[in-house]
Amino acid sequence: MRAAKGSLQVGSFRGIPIRVHFTLLLILPVLAFMFGGAFREAARMAEVPPERLLGSPALWGLGVAVGLFASVLVHELAHTVYALWRGGRVRAITLMMVGGVSELTEAPPRPKDEALMALVGPLTSIFLAVVFGGVTVLLQDTRSFNLQFACFYLASLNMFLGVFNLLPAFPMDGGRIVRAALTGRLGPVRATRVASGLGRGMAVLFGLYGALVLNPFLVVIAVFIYAGAEGEARQVRMKATLERVPVSLLMTPGLVGVDVAASLWEAMWALRREKKVVLPVTEGGRPVGWLWLEPVREVPEEERATFTPRELMRPAAVVGVDENAWTALRRMAEHEVPQLAVVAADGTLAGTLDLSDVQRGLALYQERTERNERAARRGWRQERPA
Ligand SMILES: [Zn+2]
Numbered sequence: 185m186r187a188a189k190g191s192l193q194v195g196s197f198r199g200i201p202i203r204v205h206f207t208l209l210l211i212l213p214v215l216a217f218m219f220g221g222a223f224r225e226a227a228r229m230a231e232v233p234p235e236r237l238l239g240s241p242a243l244w245g246l247g248v249a250v251g252l253f254a255s256v257l258v259h260e261l262a263h264t265v266y267a268l269w270r271g272g273r274v275r276a277i278t279l280m281m282v283g284g285v286s287e288l289t290e291a292p293p294r295p296k297d298e299a300l301m302a303l304v305g306p307l308t309s310i311f312l313a314v315v316f317g318g319v320t321v322l323l324q325d326t327r328s329f330n331l332q333f334a335c336f337y338l339a340s341l342n343m344f345l346g347v348f349n350l351l352p353a354f355p356m357d358g359g360r361i362v363r364a365a366l367t368g369r370l371g372p373v374r375a376t377r378v379a380s381g382l383g384r385g386m387a388v389l390f391g392l393y394g395a396l397v398l399n400p401f402l403v404v405i406a407v408f409i410y411a412g413a414e415g416e417a418r419q420v421r422m423k424a425t426l427e428r429v430p431v432s433l434l435m436t437p438g439l440v441g442v443d444v445a446a447s448l449w450e451a452m453w454a455l456r457r458e459k460k461v462v463l464p465v466t467e468g469g470r471p472v473g474w475l476w477l478e479p480v481r482e483v484p485e486e487e488r489a490t491f492t493p494r495e496l497m498r499p500a501a502v503v504g505v506d507e508n509a510w511t512a513l514r515r516m517a518e519h520e521v522p523q524l525a526v527v528a529a530d531g532t533l534a535g536t537l538d539l540s541d542v543q544r545g546l547a548l549y550q551e552r553t554e555r556n557e558r559a560a561r562r563g564w565r566q567e568r569p570a
Pocket of ligand 1: 357
Protein backbone atom coordinates (compact mmCIF):
# COMPACT_ATOMS: atom_id res chain seq x y z
CA MET A 185 0.00 0.00 0.00
CA ARG A 186 2.61 2.47 1.00
CA ALA A 187 5.15 2.07 -1.77
CA ALA A 188 2.54 2.67 -4.47
CA LYS A 189 2.74 6.38 -3.73
CA GLY A 190 5.30 8.39 -5.68
CA SER A 191 6.28 5.67 -8.08
CA LEU A 192 6.06 4.96 -11.78
CA GLN A 193 5.29 1.61 -13.41
CA VAL A 194 8.00 0.55 -15.86
CA GLY A 195 7.12 -3.05 -16.61
CA SER A 196 5.88 -6.28 -15.12
CA PHE A 197 7.10 -9.73 -14.13
CA ARG A 198 4.63 -12.65 -14.25
CA GLY A 199 1.79 -10.14 -14.00
CA ILE A 200 3.35 -8.33 -11.02
CA PRO A 201 3.78 -4.61 -11.76
CA ILE A 202 7.36 -3.32 -11.44
CA ARG A 203 7.48 0.29 -10.28
CA VAL A 204 10.29 2.76 -9.85
CA HIS A 205 10.17 4.96 -6.77
CA PHE A 206 10.87 8.67 -7.29
CA THR A 207 13.91 8.48 -4.98
CA LEU A 208 15.62 6.22 -7.52
CA LEU A 209 14.54 8.43 -10.43
CA LEU A 210 16.05 11.43 -8.63
CA ILE A 211 19.26 9.73 -7.65
CA LEU A 212 20.14 8.22 -11.05
CA PRO A 213 20.93 11.52 -12.84
CA VAL A 214 22.80 12.76 -9.73
CA LEU A 215 24.84 9.56 -9.75
CA ALA A 216 25.51 9.88 -13.49
CA PHE A 217 26.69 13.46 -12.98
CA MET A 218 28.90 12.63 -9.97
CA PHE A 219 30.46 9.66 -11.73
CA GLY A 220 31.14 11.75 -14.83
CA GLY A 221 32.99 14.23 -12.59
CA ALA A 222 35.12 11.57 -10.89
CA PHE A 223 35.74 9.65 -14.10
CA ARG A 224 39.59 9.78 -14.19
CA GLU A 225 39.86 8.77 -10.55
CA ALA A 226 37.40 5.91 -11.10
CA ALA A 227 39.43 4.64 -14.04
CA ARG A 228 42.58 4.66 -11.95
CA MET A 229 40.79 2.65 -9.25
CA ALA A 230 39.88 0.06 -11.87
CA GLU A 231 43.52 0.11 -13.06
CA VAL A 232 42.44 1.19 -16.53
CA PRO A 233 44.15 4.09 -18.35
CA PRO A 234 41.33 6.68 -18.75
CA GLU A 235 42.65 7.86 -22.15
CA ARG A 236 42.04 4.37 -23.55
CA LEU A 237 38.32 4.43 -22.72
CA LEU A 238 35.82 5.19 -25.47
CA GLY A 239 32.95 7.62 -24.96
CA SER A 240 32.67 10.72 -22.82
CA PRO A 241 32.72 10.69 -18.98
CA ALA A 242 29.05 11.73 -19.05
CA LEU A 243 28.20 8.68 -21.15
CA TRP A 244 29.99 6.41 -18.69
CA GLY A 245 28.08 8.16 -15.90
CA LEU A 246 24.84 7.31 -17.66
CA GLY A 247 26.05 3.73 -18.04
CA VAL A 248 26.72 3.45 -14.31
CA ALA A 249 23.23 4.80 -13.55
CA VAL A 250 21.68 2.19 -15.85
CA GLY A 251 23.93 -0.45 -14.24
CA LEU A 252 22.66 0.48 -10.76
CA PHE A 253 19.09 0.34 -11.97
CA ALA A 254 19.61 -3.13 -13.47
CA SER A 255 21.41 -4.35 -10.34
CA VAL A 256 18.57 -3.19 -8.08
CA LEU A 257 16.10 -4.88 -10.43
CA VAL A 258 17.92 -8.24 -10.34
CA HIS A 259 18.28 -7.99 -6.54
CA GLU A 260 14.56 -7.38 -6.13
CA LEU A 261 13.53 -10.09 -8.59
CA ALA A 262 15.56 -12.55 -6.52
CA HIS A 263 13.39 -11.72 -3.48
CA THR A 264 10.22 -12.00 -5.56
CA VAL A 265 11.09 -15.33 -7.19
CA TYR A 266 11.91 -16.82 -3.78
CA ALA A 267 8.68 -15.50 -2.23
CA LEU A 268 6.60 -16.95 -5.07
CA TRP A 269 8.43 -20.26 -4.84
CA ARG A 270 7.70 -20.51 -1.09
CA GLY A 271 3.99 -19.90 -1.58
CA GLY A 272 3.88 -16.15 -0.96
CA ARG A 273 1.98 -13.74 -3.17
CA VAL A 274 3.54 -10.52 -4.43
CA ARG A 275 1.35 -7.54 -5.31
CA ALA A 276 3.97 -5.16 -6.64
CA ILE A 277 7.72 -4.64 -6.87
CA THR A 278 9.02 -1.14 -6.17
CA LEU A 279 12.63 -0.29 -7.00
CA MET A 280 14.13 2.25 -4.64
CA MET A 281 17.43 4.01 -4.12
CA VAL A 282 19.33 1.30 -2.30
CA GLY A 283 17.16 -1.77 -2.89
CA GLY A 284 13.48 -2.21 -3.23
CA VAL A 285 10.27 -3.50 -1.79
CA SER A 286 8.44 -6.61 -2.86
CA GLU A 287 4.99 -5.93 -1.51
CA LEU A 288 3.56 -9.19 -0.31
CA THR A 289 -0.15 -9.81 -0.35
CA GLU A 290 0.66 -13.01 1.43
CA ALA A 291 3.92 -13.57 3.26
CA PRO A 292 5.52 -17.00 3.27
CA PRO A 293 3.98 -18.58 6.38
CA ARG A 294 7.07 -19.31 8.51
CA PRO A 295 9.47 -16.67 9.98
CA LYS A 296 12.34 -18.80 8.66
CA ASP A 297 11.08 -18.29 5.11
CA GLU A 298 10.89 -14.55 5.69
CA ALA A 299 14.54 -14.56 6.75
CA LEU A 300 15.55 -16.61 3.70
CA MET A 301 13.52 -14.39 1.40
CA ALA A 302 15.41 -11.40 2.82
CA LEU A 303 18.73 -13.19 2.42
CA VAL A 304 18.43 -14.19 -1.26
CA GLY A 305 18.50 -10.54 -2.42
CA PRO A 306 21.90 -9.62 -0.94
CA LEU A 307 23.30 -13.09 -1.78
CA THR A 308 22.29 -12.62 -5.43
CA SER A 309 23.97 -9.20 -5.49
CA ILE A 310 27.16 -10.56 -3.92
CA PHE A 311 27.17 -13.51 -6.33
CA LEU A 312 26.92 -11.09 -9.29
CA ALA A 313 29.70 -8.99 -7.77
CA VAL A 314 31.95 -12.05 -7.58
CA VAL A 315 31.14 -13.02 -11.20
CA PHE A 316 31.81 -9.52 -12.56
CA GLY A 317 34.89 -9.24 -10.34
CA GLY A 318 36.18 -12.52 -11.76
CA VAL A 319 35.63 -11.32 -15.32
CA THR A 320 37.46 -8.08 -14.47
CA VAL A 321 40.48 -10.08 -13.30
CA LEU A 322 40.38 -12.34 -16.38
CA LEU A 323 40.34 -9.30 -18.66
CA GLN A 324 43.33 -7.66 -16.99
CA ASP A 325 45.96 -8.47 -19.61
CA THR A 326 43.72 -8.57 -22.66
CA ARG A 327 43.70 -4.78 -23.17
CA SER A 328 39.86 -4.83 -23.42
CA PHE A 329 39.81 -1.70 -21.29
CA ASN A 330 36.18 -0.75 -21.91
CA LEU A 331 34.80 -4.13 -20.96
CA GLN A 332 37.14 -4.35 -17.99
CA PHE A 333 36.03 -0.95 -16.71
CA ALA A 334 32.31 -1.83 -17.13
CA CYS A 335 32.72 -5.16 -15.30
CA PHE A 336 34.68 -3.48 -12.53
CA TYR A 337 31.81 -1.06 -11.98
CA LEU A 338 29.08 -3.68 -12.13
CA ALA A 339 31.05 -5.69 -9.55
CA SER A 340 31.39 -2.64 -7.28
CA LEU A 341 27.72 -1.67 -7.53
CA ASN A 342 26.52 -5.19 -6.78
CA MET A 343 28.96 -5.61 -3.90
CA PHE A 344 27.71 -2.32 -2.44
CA LEU A 345 24.06 -3.40 -2.84
CA GLY A 346 24.72 -6.80 -1.27
CA VAL A 347 26.75 -5.62 1.72
CA PHE A 348 24.65 -2.52 2.37
CA ASN A 349 21.47 -4.57 2.43
CA LEU A 350 22.95 -6.98 4.95
CA LEU A 351 23.22 -4.20 7.58
CA PRO A 352 21.17 -5.61 10.48
CA ALA A 353 18.61 -2.80 10.54
CA PHE A 354 15.33 -1.84 8.92
CA PRO A 355 14.58 -1.08 6.12
CA MET A 356 17.52 -3.11 4.84
CA ASP A 357 17.16 -6.86 4.26
CA GLY A 358 19.40 -7.49 7.27
CA GLY A 359 16.70 -5.88 9.43
CA ARG A 360 14.24 -8.50 8.24
CA ILE A 361 16.67 -11.28 9.18
CA VAL A 362 17.11 -9.77 12.67
CA ARG A 363 13.35 -9.45 13.01
CA ALA A 364 12.76 -13.07 12.01
CA ALA A 365 15.41 -14.21 14.51
CA LEU A 366 13.79 -12.24 17.35
CA THR A 367 10.13 -12.89 16.51
CA GLY A 368 9.97 -16.21 18.38
CA ARG A 369 11.14 -14.59 21.61
CA LEU A 370 9.65 -11.10 21.44
CA GLY A 371 6.61 -11.36 19.17
CA PRO A 372 6.47 -9.57 15.80
CA VAL A 373 5.74 -6.05 17.08
CA ARG A 374 8.59 -5.83 19.55
CA ALA A 375 11.00 -7.67 17.24
CA THR A 376 10.17 -5.12 14.56
CA ARG A 377 10.66 -2.29 17.03
CA VAL A 378 14.19 -3.52 17.81
CA ALA A 379 15.11 -3.80 14.11
CA SER A 380 13.52 -0.42 13.40
CA GLY A 381 15.36 1.19 16.36
CA LEU A 382 18.64 -0.16 14.97
CA GLY A 383 17.74 1.32 11.57
CA ARG A 384 17.04 4.74 13.03
CA GLY A 385 20.23 4.66 15.08
CA MET A 386 22.24 3.71 12.02
CA ALA A 387 20.53 6.43 9.98
CA VAL A 388 21.52 9.07 12.56
CA LEU A 389 25.16 7.88 12.51
CA PHE A 390 25.16 7.88 8.69
CA GLY A 391 23.67 11.37 8.61
CA LEU A 392 26.18 12.74 11.13
CA TYR A 393 29.09 11.19 9.25
CA GLY A 394 27.74 12.51 5.93
CA ALA A 395 27.45 16.00 7.42
CA LEU A 396 30.98 15.81 8.85
CA VAL A 397 32.61 14.79 5.56
CA LEU A 398 30.24 17.09 3.61
CA ASN A 399 28.82 14.26 1.53
CA PRO A 400 25.19 15.08 0.58
CA PHE A 401 24.80 11.57 -0.83
CA LEU A 402 25.21 9.97 2.61
CA VAL A 403 22.80 12.46 4.18
CA VAL A 404 20.13 11.59 1.60
CA ILE A 405 20.65 7.86 2.23
CA ALA A 406 20.38 8.52 6.00
CA VAL A 407 17.02 10.28 5.62
CA PHE A 408 15.83 7.45 3.40
CA ILE A 409 16.81 4.79 5.95
CA TYR A 410 15.21 6.72 8.82
CA ALA A 411 11.89 7.06 7.00
CA GLY A 412 11.97 3.41 5.89
CA ALA A 413 12.66 2.15 9.42
CA GLU A 414 9.73 4.12 10.80
CA GLY A 415 7.37 3.07 8.04
CA GLU A 416 8.14 -0.61 8.56
CA ALA A 417 7.53 -0.42 12.31
CA ARG A 418 4.24 1.40 11.79
CA GLN A 419 3.05 -1.19 9.27
CA VAL A 420 3.83 -4.15 11.53
CA ARG A 421 2.17 -2.50 14.55
CA MET A 422 -0.86 -1.85 12.40
CA LYS A 423 -1.01 -5.47 11.20
CA ALA A 424 -0.63 -6.92 14.72
CA THR A 425 -3.42 -4.70 15.99
CA LEU A 426 -5.89 -5.11 13.15
CA GLU A 427 -5.46 -8.89 12.96
CA ARG A 428 -7.12 -9.13 16.37
CA VAL A 429 -10.04 -6.87 15.68
CA PRO A 430 -13.03 -8.53 13.99
CA VAL A 431 -14.81 -6.57 11.27
CA SER A 432 -18.05 -6.79 13.30
CA LEU A 433 -16.59 -4.40 15.91
CA LEU A 434 -15.76 -1.67 13.41
CA MET A 435 -18.42 -1.86 10.72
CA THR A 436 -21.42 0.41 10.36
CA PRO A 437 -24.23 -2.11 10.86
CA GLY A 438 -27.80 -2.14 9.71
CA LEU A 439 -27.44 -0.03 6.61
CA VAL A 440 -30.28 -0.78 4.18
CA GLY A 441 -28.98 -1.25 0.65
CA VAL A 442 -30.73 -0.29 -2.57
CA ASP A 443 -32.32 -3.19 -4.45
CA VAL A 444 -30.71 -3.85 -7.81
CA ALA A 445 -34.10 -3.66 -9.55
CA ALA A 446 -35.32 -0.47 -7.85
CA SER A 447 -35.74 2.70 -9.90
CA LEU A 448 -33.09 5.40 -9.73
CA TRP A 449 -35.78 7.62 -8.26
CA GLU A 450 -36.02 5.24 -5.27
CA ALA A 451 -32.25 4.96 -5.11
CA MET A 452 -31.91 8.75 -4.93
CA TRP A 453 -34.43 8.81 -2.15
CA ALA A 454 -32.48 6.14 -0.20
CA LEU A 455 -29.19 8.04 -0.59
CA ARG A 456 -30.87 11.20 0.77
CA ARG A 457 -32.55 9.35 3.64
CA GLU A 458 -29.25 7.73 4.72
CA LYS A 459 -27.33 11.00 4.11
CA LYS A 460 -24.68 9.05 2.13
CA VAL A 461 -22.80 9.62 -1.12
CA VAL A 462 -22.63 5.87 -1.74
CA LEU A 463 -24.83 2.90 -0.80
CA PRO A 464 -24.51 -0.84 -1.32
CA VAL A 465 -26.72 -2.40 -4.00
CA THR A 466 -28.30 -5.71 -3.05
CA GLU A 467 -29.93 -8.57 -4.92
CA GLY A 468 -32.03 -10.85 -2.73
CA GLY A 469 -30.36 -9.29 0.31
CA ARG A 470 -26.80 -10.03 -0.96
CA PRO A 471 -24.48 -7.13 -1.83
CA VAL A 472 -23.58 -6.98 -5.55
CA GLY A 473 -22.31 -3.44 -6.05
CA TRP A 474 -22.01 0.16 -4.93
CA LEU A 475 -24.18 3.02 -6.15
CA TRP A 476 -22.61 6.48 -5.99
CA LEU A 477 -24.69 9.64 -5.79
CA GLU A 478 -22.85 11.45 -8.58
CA PRO A 479 -23.79 9.22 -11.57
CA VAL A 480 -27.40 9.05 -10.35
CA ARG A 481 -27.50 12.84 -10.26
CA GLU A 482 -26.29 13.01 -13.85
CA VAL A 483 -29.36 11.10 -15.05
CA PRO A 484 -32.09 13.68 -15.88
CA GLU A 485 -34.91 13.53 -13.35
CA GLU A 486 -37.56 12.53 -15.89
CA GLU A 487 -35.46 9.46 -16.90
CA ARG A 488 -34.77 8.17 -13.39
CA ALA A 489 -37.84 5.95 -13.38
CA THR A 490 -36.57 4.02 -16.45
CA PHE A 491 -33.09 3.11 -15.15
CA THR A 492 -32.08 0.81 -12.27
CA PRO A 493 -28.95 0.72 -10.06
CA ARG A 494 -27.80 -2.29 -12.11
CA GLU A 495 -26.76 0.00 -14.98
CA LEU A 496 -24.87 2.48 -12.82
CA MET A 497 -23.36 0.43 -9.99
CA ARG A 498 -19.71 -0.51 -9.56
CA PRO A 499 -18.81 -4.04 -8.41
CA ALA A 500 -18.55 -4.53 -4.63
CA ALA A 501 -15.72 -6.22 -2.78
CA VAL A 502 -16.96 -8.00 0.33
CA VAL A 503 -15.58 -9.09 3.68
CA GLY A 504 -17.14 -11.54 6.14
CA VAL A 505 -18.41 -10.21 9.45
CA ASP A 506 -16.08 -12.62 11.30
CA GLU A 507 -12.95 -11.82 9.29
CA ASN A 508 -10.41 -9.46 10.82
CA ALA A 509 -9.76 -5.81 10.03
CA TRP A 510 -6.31 -6.51 8.55
CA THR A 511 -7.86 -8.86 5.98
CA ALA A 512 -10.41 -6.13 5.25
CA LEU A 513 -7.70 -3.51 4.75
CA ARG A 514 -5.74 -5.80 2.43
CA ARG A 515 -8.87 -6.48 0.40
CA MET A 516 -9.48 -2.74 0.01
CA ALA A 517 -5.91 -2.37 -1.24
CA GLU A 518 -6.21 -5.31 -3.63
CA HIS A 519 -9.42 -4.00 -5.19
CA GLU A 520 -8.31 -0.38 -4.85
CA VAL A 521 -11.57 0.64 -3.18
CA PRO A 522 -12.11 2.73 -0.02
CA GLN A 523 -14.98 0.61 1.35
CA LEU A 524 -16.27 -2.95 1.60
CA ALA A 525 -19.70 -4.52 1.95
CA VAL A 526 -19.76 -6.68 5.09
CA VAL A 527 -21.63 -9.97 4.72
CA ALA A 528 -23.13 -12.25 7.36
CA ALA A 529 -22.51 -16.01 7.35
CA ASP A 530 -25.47 -16.51 4.96
CA GLY A 531 -24.05 -14.01 2.46
CA THR A 532 -26.56 -11.23 3.14
CA LEU A 533 -25.56 -7.62 3.74
CA ALA A 534 -24.68 -7.06 7.41
CA GLY A 535 -23.15 -3.59 7.16
CA THR A 536 -20.40 -1.55 5.54
CA LEU A 537 -16.78 -0.91 6.43
CA ASP A 538 -14.71 1.99 5.12
CA LEU A 539 -11.16 3.25 5.64
CA SER A 540 -12.15 5.64 8.42
CA ASP A 541 -13.72 2.73 10.35
CA VAL A 542 -10.41 0.87 10.13
CA GLN A 543 -8.47 3.95 11.25
CA ARG A 544 -10.79 4.33 14.20
CA GLY A 545 -10.16 0.68 15.14
CA LEU A 546 -6.43 1.24 14.91
CA ALA A 547 -6.59 4.21 17.26
CA LEU A 548 -8.79 2.29 19.71
CA TYR A 549 -6.87 -0.97 19.90
CA GLN A 550 -3.23 -0.11 19.20
CA GLU A 551 -2.37 0.55 22.83
CA ARG A 552 -4.05 -2.66 23.92
CA THR A 553 -1.95 -4.68 21.44
CA GLU A 554 1.26 -3.29 22.86
CA ARG A 555 0.16 -4.04 26.43
CA ASN A 556 -0.71 -7.61 25.42
CA GLU A 557 2.65 -8.13 23.81
CA ARG A 558 4.53 -6.93 26.84
CA ALA A 559 2.44 -9.28 29.00
CA ALA A 560 3.03 -12.27 26.74
CA ARG A 561 6.80 -12.28 26.52
CA ARG A 562 6.87 -15.85 25.36
CA GLY A 563 4.61 -17.25 22.68
CA TRP A 564 2.13 -15.33 20.67
CA ARG A 565 -1.13 -15.22 22.61
CA GLN A 566 -4.20 -14.74 20.50
CA GLU A 567 -6.44 -12.38 22.44
CA ARG A 568 -9.31 -10.61 20.86
CA PRO A 569 -10.60 -7.31 22.18
CA ALA A 570 -14.02 -7.62 23.80
ZN1 LIG B 1 16.65 -6.61 -0.79
